[in-house]
Amino acid sequence: EAGVAQSPRYKIIEKRQSVAFWCNPISGHATLYWYQQILGQGPKLLIQFQNNGVVDDSQLPKDRFSAERLKGVDSTLKIQPAKLEDSAVYLCASSSAESRGRVEAFFGQGTRLTVV
């Protein structure tokens, strides 16, 4: 089966600019996550979708970050305006109901964002 697809792989922007990341989860996976991974740290959950509804966005900086998952499939994460501290890898992951409990999340390769 195809894995989680993300684009772009790399992005360099200046502070105060905006940027968007795209994610296509594994077909049939109802749950989609966006994680932020700062260099040298573990991934931190930003937002979790179940189909096209938000389950958890408690750690999403809503003044600058937004995410949507239209039609319960693809998702986009946007940052506007970007700050230097947003430099990180943004990972998208998905999981299926069958893995519920076992929590086997499948991750994409991520988008490495550098804000200068």
Place this chain on the structure above:
Amino acid sequence: GQSLEQPSEVTAVEGAIVQINCTYQTSGFYGLSWYQQHDGGAPTFLSYNALDGLEETGRFSSFLSRSDSYGYLLLQELQMKDSASYFCAVRDQENTDKLIFGTGTRLQVFP
């Protein structure tokens, strides 16, 4: 607050056995997972423990003690390709798959 502590780095030689520990302090606990991440790569699932004891999957085993809020990942017959970062992650809520990740342990395997 929520925290998962791991050693920052572990080194070993090919063929050896290494244990990566994880101690956690979370508001809830519904399972401990382990993920492997090579440099520049995606985290990949290794194992999951919901109950106390040892789970074995090939060369990798994972252990959990809920009373001690502690778990470990055991890697046997180390190979060069095992050089990567390893993260423990806790599922802290019952009705969600949300994971809280640890700080990560960088494993370097030498020939």
